[in-house]
Amino acid sequence: MYRKRLELRGRVAVVITIFVLLQFKHFSVSFVPVCSFHTVRQDHLRSFSSRINLQQTIEDRIYPCSSSSPNQSDQRCSTGLYFHIPYCRQRCRYCDFAIVPIGNAATNDPLSSRRTVGFEQMNDRYINALLAEIRQTPLTSSRKIPLQSIYFGGGTPSLAPIKSIATILQCACRTADAPFVLDPDAEITMEMDPGTFDLSQLQALKELGVNRISLGVQSLDDAILEGMGRFHRRQDIGQAICDIAKVFGGTGDVANYSIDLISGAPGLTLAKWVDTLQEVTCGDLFAPVRPNHISIYDLQIEVGTVFDKIYGNRQDDGNSSPKRKVDEKGGPLRLPTEEECAFMYKYAAGYLRAKSFEHYEVSSYAYAPTNINRKDASDNQIKPSWRSRHNQIYWDYEGSWYAMGLGATSFVNRNLVARPRTMSDYLEWVEKETNGANVVKSNDADDFLPDLLLKRLRTSDGLDLGWVEQQYGDDVVKGVLKGAQLGLELELATLTEAHVLRLQDPDGFLYSNFIISSIFAELGLADDESQKDFYVFEPLLTRFVLRVAVYRISQIGLKFKRLFEENFVDSALFYACCNSSIPPSSDHKCYCNCQAPTPFPHLSQAASKSAP
Template sequence: MNTNEYLMPTAAYIHIPFCRQRCFYCDFPIAVTGFQSLTLDGWVGEYVEAVCKEIAGQQYLGLPLSTVFFGGGTPSLLPIAGLEKILTTVDKHFGIATEAEISMEIDPGTFDQVQLQAYKNLGINRFSLGVQAFQDNLLTLCGRHHRRRDIDQAFTAIAKEDIKNWSLDLITGLPEQTAEDWHNSLNLALEAGPNHISCYDLVLEPQTVFDKWEQRGKLAVPPPERSADFYRHAQKALTQAGFHHYEISNYGRPGYQCRHNQIYWRNLPYYGFGMGATSYIDGKRFGRPRTRNGYYQWLNSWLNQGDKTPGETVSILENLLESLMLGLRLTAGVTWEQLPAISEDTKQTILNTLMSFGDRRWLEFYGRDNELLSPEKITTASVQRFCFSDPEGMLYSNQILSALFAALEED
């Protein structure tokens, strides 16, 4: 049984919101800085102080952290002293386990080799590089601040520092992205030698520049069938190159899967700090205000109140839906034990709904000893684990999950 409400968090996400400009597809909680170098004087230092106060104010629940993730925003815009201050506060308050994974998102054009050395000296041991595309016309169209030359410089710095544990992020389905662009991006990504690659499909978030262009008919995103071909192409190229497709959007060589993100996908608890950050502690999920002022106001009142675990308790049904939605993102899928305790009837509802997609081979059901079960052998007792097929089931996961959610909400 997944008793995550009783488990203690061993992971912490820290949001560093600074970005030079807002990319046209982005709806993340960020603070736009422009192109000047940041210092800890003024508002940037104020944010670091606030995050440190939040960390120190969090109730210590008893276990050192095994993963810490600096996400953004663009954490590589924050001066080293700011990162050091936050990391020292985290270590002092929770303790960071010796073999912990400490990840940081970095963007081309915002760091050099000297900074990478400093990050390593702080103990940061995993880097996620936001390349997104290799073509300057696509980067410009997306409102990214970096260009191909910045990507090449980033690769050189990473190679000179002999960093092995790094990931390269790409986006598929960008406006005007051709099959040739995508093919070239995958090849160039592989040539750069990361041990982890993420391929995210573009999502048109409300109120973004892309969303507004789309509404005016001015956004030439590839049609869904071409995006699906991009997905199949990535799956084939990356798995043939020795990467394991372990999550819908993520590929890692053996030993390089992101440990922090797997906590989310397994619906396990984690701390979150900073504006817009979400935490999941004691069965309560909580999203902090997404603006700096909103965050500071919330922080001040939270520091002065008794209850140090904000948020609403996630209901049993929500917990089940989240465990399924997140767990099925993994190619390993889910076992009954990884779900909250559910009745035989609910298990049957899950299986019936999933099997209704059976003819299309979008799902796979496994029994004891990892035996792939044929449809006539699928029962609540025989099935130990179920997952989307890769890549076809993964491609249609939204459709399958919608049906599953509708069935469970009616149950």
């Protein structure tokens, strides 16, 4: 019955897609209706299949195992180590991560919180548990394990005492009996929140070998930060950037640090989003030193969070979808619409590309001035960039990562090991279990396939179909192509001469969940359990699941009409600002001051009036 429904929806989808594209082809911004990609034309399938040399083997190509900073992509034999530091001042209103709130809400002083006796006792027990996990690692390996990356995530690792970080690194890779050994150019990243560290702490971390910072900025607007339950403010961000500049310096006007931003946050407007991106790349706040990496996560309303209570709308199936509340006096801030979130995503992609940032993964941008114009180059032609080496390991074909700590999930030899998410359960687990317990996925190749598809198609490097053919056979390659067929026809995806399937930036990325789901359905991976796995494992790759506009087939006409009647003025103008495919046609500039000419001069005045 499920497959029949997909086939029927697929036939209807093709007709509707053609109609909609014909109706709106004259607009510079077009939305592709979300529908099933199950039914495709066999003649197109054969034409795409014929372009693939199924005898090509992975050994005929070069895939570097390590690289110098800035790093290269597609490291197929890399290994990373993740430590979860769960401490936070308090739980943010969107957060469902495994954390332990320790901050003093009354004084807003995280430093004094770390000096309490209760925290010191808890921290000692937790660090001892991490050390026990580290010492268990040799049980699965007879030699030291080379590491290309160590990542301290959370939580807020910058709330941990420096001596705790030093102890962890010493036990892991800096003693004779340590199970790991660091590559000479290994990347060591520390997540930090503004207002949780000072200059001396940053200097101490550098002396320990930390060479990359991930700064949890999230927003530059104090009202939005407060609405999300964040403790830091814009002033704290400025101080953090000044400290990073003093300690880490930079090459030119950038340093090896990343910032996190949240789009789709309550109170965020298109104008504020434009201002945020401009401030990061051109403004005074980041003038001391600019980031070489930006992660942009679209806000996801997670079940059980404070935002779920405010904005969530429980459905009969138990799922939660956002309610669009408008801001009222004394009430919650307005949550951006799905259409606004989609345009924020597309605008960020165009703007950051113009600023020499490579959109190398759905949520990730790396400073890479030599890569931004790459179209269909083969993998070994990719130039160096400032991609996150640790995240690259997550997305690699054969990447492995050891993970330790509360709620952490490791993936070694295709075995997934999940740890408990509460402190008491985790401490008990470490005491009783040996390394390798609680395996939630086997090392069966069929179990690995869904995660591989999900990971690779979220990256600009894409999915190597030659590798897929070697691992899984001809039928799987044909299934992947058939599932991606409508995406290929609508130019949401491309198939390169090197037999790599890639999603287009930004539209293909915007609809990545639906293209991947179509491939899952074609390969028979779309049963209920597979769908659960799909959503369960997505947070391993990014903090927030990308949210896009979803239109039911029966509502497509109405939705498109309302979109273009009510939102076209603002949306078209914002996207036109930095869309390099739109040639300048007048002397009018966008009101957002990004200095990009707009081909819609008659809309500038209207947009200026509508801007907050």
